[in-house]
Amino acid sequence: MKISSIIPLYNAEKYIEATLDSLVHQTYPLDEILVVDDCGPDCSAEIVEAYSKKYPLVRLIRQSYNQGGSAARNRGLKEARNEWVLMMDSDDTIHHDLVKLQVEKLQQFTDVQPSPVAVHPAYVQTDASGNILENSEYRGQQLSFDETFGSLLVRNYIITPSGLLLHRESALKIGGYKTDFVVSEDAEFILRLSREGTFVYVDEPYVYFRRHEMSITSDLKKASQAGKAILDVYSIKEVRDAIYRRSFSKEKNTVDFITLLYQFSRFDEGFLYLNEIQSDEFKVSKLFLSALYYIEKEQFDVAKPILEELLLENDMHGAAMNNIGVLYAMDGDFKKAKECFEKAIHHYPGYMDATDNLRQMVNPNASYRFTKRELRKNLLRYS
Template sequence: MKISCVIPLYHAEKYIVETLDSLMAQSYALDEILVVDDCGQDRSAELVQAYSMRHPVVRLIRQPSNQGGSAARNRGLHEARNTWLLMMDADDTVHPNLLERQIELLRQAEAIKPSPVCVHSAYLQTDADGQVLENSEYRGMQLPFNETFGSLLVRNYIITPSGLLLNRDAALEIGGYRTNIFISEDAEFILRLARKGSFIYLDEPYVYFRRHAMSITSDLNKASQAGQAILDIYSIDEIKKAVFERGYSEQKNRLDFITLLYQYQRYTEGFAALEQITEEEFLHSKYFLQAVFYQERQQWNEASLLLDRLISQNHNHGAALNNRAVLYAYSGDSKAAMELWEKAIALFPGYMDATDNLKVWKSGVGDYRFTKRELRKNLLRYS
């Protein structure tokens, strides 16, 4: 099986050679590496051109003008000569055995129906220098076809195009990447792909996702807006059907659907639905979401009572700690606020809301920020 690789290139002169080196070091050799230059102003294309002289498997493709990452990926989809493509960003790297293990899993999955359309792995997050960040492992899960779309709607665990082994025909059949979405366009693409065929998961952190100042998702507000834009593509009824098709309990599916209602700003509807959450294992989530409802309505006393109740039962609920700290800050209890923010950051390194709020408290400049969703076990890093 021959594999192509597609890399959109834009202002990545600090990282592109390291990315190419990690691809050249694959134990299962790539047949071709297509680097699509999106007309940046740095030396990225020059470096790739020089690299290709030493490694003919690398080919530089130049876009006629700057058109964005989606257009660059689509160009690679069309020009690749093989059915299976390894997608990469120009600043990430991969483990030497990534491709070998992905192909092994793909061959084992030949009988799965519908046919697999991609293979993705777990991740490790690194800093700008490529050093692995502590507690940064980020894992996905193997899901049956009929549960994948709904699960990705609730929480996308494919956090980067890098390391995604993709069926070219399936990608082209769904129209490739949409060029009118400029942030989280890969997440929107993944949602459409999830309805086309099966996803295969490699439970090894073989993709190294680099976090640095130029990372497009470093702007949390834009990322949040992009997530909302993706949800707006689908109707509430469509989303509800997909969420409840998953093989979880009725209460788990209902709770996850309520979190999506909140993302649609349908707080009153979601709050009313929380009355149906009665099982003990979901009560902490219920209290948290009820508190979010009151925060949105600026009913600070009601929110505080719920957060106090939650924290008394779960001392390590990071989002509750952050939100209660904000309410302490609003009431003038700076000492209590600082203690809760510091505890939240200690529990969840990289917790941006708590980190930024602590900076606002110390400087007196800026606005405090509530967290509206419960935290993942390991957070995506934005610094």
């Protein structure tokens, strides 16, 4: 089984050589590495050109003008000569055994229908120098075809194209990456692909997802709009059917559906579904979503005791700590607010909303940020 790799290249002169090193030294050798130069102003292309003289499997493809990462990926998909392609970003690296494990895992799914269209691993985040950040692993799970689309709608666990092994023909069949979808185009592509075939999961954090100033700035611009932009593509009925098709309990699916309705800004509709959540297992989530409804309606005096009750049930609920901290700050109780923000950051390093709110407290015209969904165990590092 021969595999190509595709890397869109733009302003990556600091990192591209490390990316290429991690690819050419795979224990399962790649057949070709296509680097698509998107006409950045730095020396990235020259570095790749020099590298290709040492490793002939590396080929530099030059775009005629800057067209964006999606167009570069699509160019690579069209020019790749193999059935399976490994996607990479030009600033990330992978473990030397990643491709080997992906091929072995894929071979275990030869009889699965519909046929596999992607193999994705777990991830670990690093700083700009490549040092692994503590408690930064991102893991997914193996899902059936019927569950994948709905689960990705709720929470995208494929956080970077790096390390994503794609069935080339399937990726081209759905039109590749949308070049006119400027917000979270990777996640939008993944959602479409998940309706085409089975996703295979490798439970090893073998992609090293580099967090640096340029990537963080880009991600921050996307973060506040991505969910809404993607969800705008699908109808409420499509979303609801996909969520309830999953093998979770009805109440778990209801919690996730309400969360998505809130992202659609359909708070009144979502609030009505809260009556369907009765078990103690989801009491904390119900309290959080109830408080969020009243925060949205600016009924802060109703939201605060709900958050207080929630924190009695779970005093490590990061989003609740942040949100009640905002309410304390708005009431002028800055001591309690500071305690809440600091506690949230302690339990959830890299927590963007709480970090920003803590900084805002010195500003007399502060604009605080409520967290609109419950937190993952490990967060993307935006700071």
